[in-house]
Structures are given as structure tokens and as C-alpha cells.
Amino acid sequence: MSTTVSPIALPAAAAAVTPGYWSQVLRRLLRDPVSVLCLVVLAAIVCGAVFAPWLAPGDPTVGSVIKRLKPVGTPGHLLGTDELGRDMLTRLLYGGRVSLLMGTVPVALALLIGGALGMVAGFAGGRVNAVIMRATDVLFAFPSVLLAVAIAGALGAGVGNTLLALTIVLIPPILRVAESATTQVRALDFIEAARATGADDFTILRVHVFSNVIGPVFVYATSLLSVAIIMAAGLSFIGLGAKPPTPEWGLMLNTLRNALYSQPLLAALPGVLIFAVSLCFNLLADGLRSAMEVR
Amino acid sequence: MSAVMQEAAPQGAAAMVEVEGLRKQFRVRGAGFGAPAKVVHAVSGVSFSLQAGQTLGIVGESGCGKSTLARLLMGLIPADDGRVSIAGANLSQDAASLKALRRRMQMVFQDSFASLNPRLTIEDAIMFGPRVHGVPPDEARARCHRLLERVGLDPARFAGRYPHEVSGGQRQRVNIARALALQPQVVLFDESVSALDKSVEIQVLNLLRDLKEEFGLTYLFISHDLNVVQYISDVVMVMYLGKVVEIGPAEVLYERPAHPYTRALLASMPSMDPQRRTLQAPISGDPPSPIDPPSGCRFRTRCPHAAPVCGEREPALVDAQSGGARAACHLLDTASGHPLAGKELS
Numbered sequence: 103m104s105t106t107v108s109p110i111a112l113p114a115a116a117a118a119v120t121p122g123y124w125s126q127v128l129r130r131l132l133r134d135p136v137s138v139l140c141l142v143v144l145a146a147i148v149c150g151a152v153f154a155p156w157l158a159p160g161d162p163t164v165g166s167v168i169k170r171l172k173p174v175g176t177p178g179h180l181l182g183t184d185e186l187g188r189d190m191l192t193r194l195l196y197g198g199r200v201s202l203l204m205g206t207v208p209v210a211l212a213l214l215i216g217g218a219l220g221m222v223a224g225f226a227g228g229r230v231n232a233v234i235m236r237a238t239d240v241l242f243a244f245p246s247v248l249l250a251v252a253i254a255g256a257l258g259a260g261v262g263n264t265l266l267a268l269t270i271v272l273i274p275p276i277l278r279v280a281e282s283a284t285t286q287v288r289a290l291d292f293i294e295a296a297r298a299t300g301a302d303d304f305t306i307l308r309v310h311v312f313s314n315v316i317g318p319v320f321v322y323a324t325s326l327l328s329v330a331i332i333m334a335a336g337l338s339f340i341g342l343g344a345k346p347p348t349p350e351w352g353l354m355l356n357t358l359r360n361a362l363y364s365q366p367l368l369a370a371l372p373g374v375l376i377f378a379v380s381l382c383f384n385l386l387a388d389g390l391r392s393a394m395e396v397r
Numbered sequence: 398m399s400a401v402m403q404e405a406a407p408q409g410a411a412a413m414v415e416v417e418g419l420r421k422q423f424r425v426r427g428a429g430f431g432a433p434a435k436v437v438h439a440v441s442g443v444s445f446s447l448q449a450g451q452t453l454g455i456v457g458e459s460g461c462g463k464s465t466l467a468r469l470l471m472g473l474i475p476a477d478d479g480r481v482s483i484a485g486a487n488l489s490q491d492a493a494s495l496k497a498l499r500r501r502m503q504m505v506f507q508d509s510f511a512s513l514n515p516r517l518t519i520e521d522a523i524m525f526g527p528r529v530h531g532v533p534p535d536e537a538r539a540r541c542h543r544l545l546e547r548v549g550l551d552p553a554r555f556a557g558r559y560p561h562e563v564s565g566g567q568r569q570r571v572n573i574a575r576a577l578a579l580q581p582q583v584v585l586f587d588e589s590v591s592a593l594d595k596s597v598e599i600q601v602l603n604l605l606r607d608l609k610e611e612f613g614l615t616y617l618f619i620s621h622d623l624n625v626v627q628y629i630s631d632v633v634m635v636m637y638l639g640k641v642v643e644i645g646p647a648e649v650l651y652e653r654p655a656h657p658y659t660r661a662l663l664a665s666m667p668s669m670d671p672q673r674r675t676l677q678a679p680i681s682g683d684p685p686s687p688i689d690p691p692s693g694c695r696f697r698t699r700c701p702h703a704a705p706v707c708g709e710r711e712p713a714l715v716d717a718q719s720g721g722a723r724a725a726c727h728l729l730d731t732a733s734g735h736p737l738a739g740k741e742l743s
Contacts, residue, residue, distance in 0.1 A: 122559075290511050291506045291508055291511040292511065295504070295572075300530065310514050313514065
């Protein structure tokens, strides 16, 4: 039990509850074969990216002019080489670092910012709600990909700017889900009962609203991971994301597109990984949703 | 039970709950585009006072302002006008004093499920209030376990459960324990037993009686069930369209109801005794809309004794000739100009 600075701090309540429910969810999730398969595939890809320096057979940026566009299965280059003679396996492993980062970090940031703003908007209601939600609607008016392209284009290429652009694009949908979930919870009697104890808004929001809103918002954010991965790859593909020597799946897909006729399998490899990761995130989100549904 | 009414208590003796001229209106949007806003007169000038240790039963049809009154008393919604004081302290909208006052008065809701956070264990739900008021965790937990035991739930079995893992009756016991966790002096029950099975209901009612004795509580008991109110109340207040039509000691009010509305309500109460047939016709129809309440006496549109004066002037609460109750009806006031005033009605 942590010592409380103010009487409103309730770490005990929050800590005692969350594991109970979430461990139940985890147990149910692990009983679903599809979710387990997705978890295994994702874990393999993430491990490959994290341990790339030790796993990769070569250097991702050093190529050889005489060994360009070798097919898959070439001795010494298990997955062939790219248009500059760089080892594909190495580049795919390293590419996962940037691609996964650009897919997950914006979702995490948007979950933090959008979730908090949505809860405040839903809980406060009235004018605060109107200001936050109408501002969100402005962002919503643009198609998300177009908005990401516009922001990334205005800020210039680079991984950091892509992260920022994707975060801005992902905030509105998460904010909306958080707002509507909060609005539903706010009307329930237990919020009024909490008010009747004399708890202030922040405590009610933290203890009573958060515990009920985080579920649906988290599931929704998981489903956005696949969208973010694809958008990040897309931005890199059109030259607004990672810059050339950096190994990144979307960028690799672009530079290899000239080889599509000569080495179709090779050219498709980064795309296969983007597809696999995004599919796994999507199926995992579905599995999580059904695991959380049971009361 | 002595019929302790506000006039029976010596002037200056502090009442536990004192309400004066409480008023609340809600604005609702009119139907159709550009229609003017309408005003719902939910609670229109309610006054009463309640001595410590007594139970006030508040009855009335749905929509008569019972729940709005409950929320006003708890300070959950601000009143337009009027004064509420609990144990001599005024209920204001000033946050600090409101928080202090919360400890004195707690509420048990009708819906036992919706009034518990589905993501908190029973223990955490009960501990929340004390923790908000700065009670150390260990002490709050000990208090929670004592209360669970007191309301008839084994802490070892129930403390770690979630609300959906216990039955409706058990959940309402949890809600009672939660309300008591702040050690209040007054507890307000808003239809708290209405949703329970009859067998569970009587168990909970008996529990409430015991708890009242043990902790020296004062109860405000809102219900539409006249039998339940008769069983638990010392004083009964009958509301109609946001107004008090009759208030008095339970035994007097149930034996000799003075107001035509109270009579009609009691007539609609099914008797357990087949020999005791209902002689008076039960009230028919629905109450008028509180958006546009009738002028004068609000009950006149359904009253069998309505006279022109009832639409012209609003009756004030006066002592009924029949006994200790006070009722708002022109029939009871010989000076009101009602043709039947002062006459004994069948």
C-alpha cells in the first residue's frame, strides 16, 4: 500500500481491482487458438526486430554491386538481395524496427491523449464537450490518409514527423470512442453514488469512469494498430516517411517495385510482412473484444 | 410511537432534517423546431422537518417528484430555491462544506446493480467513501468487513466478489453497507427495496430496522409501496405533482386520511383481509403533466370533490380536524369557500 499524499488518492482500490478482471480476460484470450497464433507470429516478428543486430547475417546498409537482385534462396542470402545488393533478410529484420515503431507509438500516444480528452469531454458534458468534440470533428472531416499525407508533407519526411502525423490522425477516432463510452457510464447510478460520498470529479473520473471506459477504448485502439502500420508503410512508400538508407518495409516496397517483373517474390516480401503484422493485430483485436465481452 | 410532528416538538429543538420551501424546475426543449422551452415543475415548495431517530416515508405516484426530492436533499442537483439543513448544518453548494455534509447523509438507490461499479470488487466499492474522506486503508477495510458482516454477508466470501457475482438482495445489502461506511446520521432510501422479491424485501426491511436501532439513524424512505411505507415509517408524507398534500404520523394518516388524494391512494392499496373490501373507488387515470400543472389545487382534475374554488386558490397545509396530520385541501378549511368544507365526507 503506497502512502497517500492527499486523501483522494486511492491506489489500493485501483490496484486491487485491475488484475482480477484483466487476468480473466488474458486467460480467455489464451484459450482462443486464432489469438494465440497471432500472438506467436507477432512475437516472432517483434523479437526479430528487437534482436536484429544479433540475428541478421549482414549489415542493412552495405550492399554489393555485383550481387544485385539475387533471388530468394541464394546461398549466403537466404531471402536474396535488393536492388543495391543488400541482404534482404537483414533489411527485413531491421525494417521491422522502424515499421513496428511507426505503427505502435502513434496508437499509444493517441490512446493517451485521445482517451484522456474523450473522458474529460464525456464526463464534463456541456460546453467543454462541445469545444472538444467540434474540434475533433474538424479533424474528422478529412479522410485520414489524406490528413496524414498533408501533415507529413507539411512537416517534411522523417520518422519523427511521421509519428507525429499518425498520432494526430489517430486521436479523433479514439477520442470519440472514449467520449461515447464515458457518456454512457456517466449516467449510471454508481457515479451519482460516488458523488454522494463527496468525491471530487477527478477521483470519480480516475476510479469509477476509467475502470469502465478503458476496456472498449483499449480494444478499439488495438484494432487501429493495423491501420497505423499500413498508413506508416504507405507514407514511407510515397516518400513521406522513413528516408532512403533506413530499412523500412513501406520504403523497401517502393524501391523494389522496379523488380516486380524480374523478381516478384523478392519484391513482395516487405508487403507480406506488412500484411501479416496488420492481419495479426486485427485478429488479435477481435479476440480481445470477445475475451472482454463476458461479464 | 409518539406522533412527533414539527409542531409537537418544542420550538428551537433541532430537527435532524429540516427542509423549507424546496423548489426545483427543469427546463425541457419544446417539441418541434423553434418551440419555446418548457418548464417541468418537479418539486414545488416542499417543507418538512424530521426528528432524529424517526423514519419519514415519502409516497406518491411515479412522476410526483420523489426522486428529484431525493437528489435535492443529497445535494446532487442544486435547488432553485429553498433550504435543506441536516443536523443543524445548511446544505449549500459550496464544495468544502458539501463534502463534510456528505458524511452525515447517505443514499441507497433503487437499482442495486447500476449503483455499483461493475469493475470494482464489493470491498473496494464500500471502501471508496471512507478513503475519499481520508480514512487509512487498513481502517477502511476493517470497517468494510465489519459492515458486510453486519448486513449479513460473510466478508471472507463476499469482499472480493464483483457485483455481478452476487444476487439482487445481496447487492442491495452491499449498497446499504456502502451507505453506512461513511457513518452517516441520515440515510435516504430511494425505492431501495422496490426491485426485490417480497421475501427478500421483508428481510432487508427488518435489517434496516435493526440498523436504525443500532446506529441511531434517521431514515428518509421513498417508496410507491404503501404497505412497505406503513411498515417502516413513523411519519408519512404524501406527494402529488411536486407538492406535499398530506403529512402526518403513520398510524393517523393510514387510519384517517384527510386529503382526498391520500384516501384514493389508500383505497387503491389491496388489503390482505377479504372482509375489508375497498369501498371508495380507487383513483383513475394518470396524473397531469408536471409541465403545465393545474392551477390552484393540483389534484383537482382527479378529485371527486373538486369545486370552483379549487381552481382559483392553492390550498395551504392545515391541521386536519381528524387528528395529527396536516393536509393541503380546501375541504379542511371552513373559511376556504368550498361548498363541502368542514363536512364529514363518506
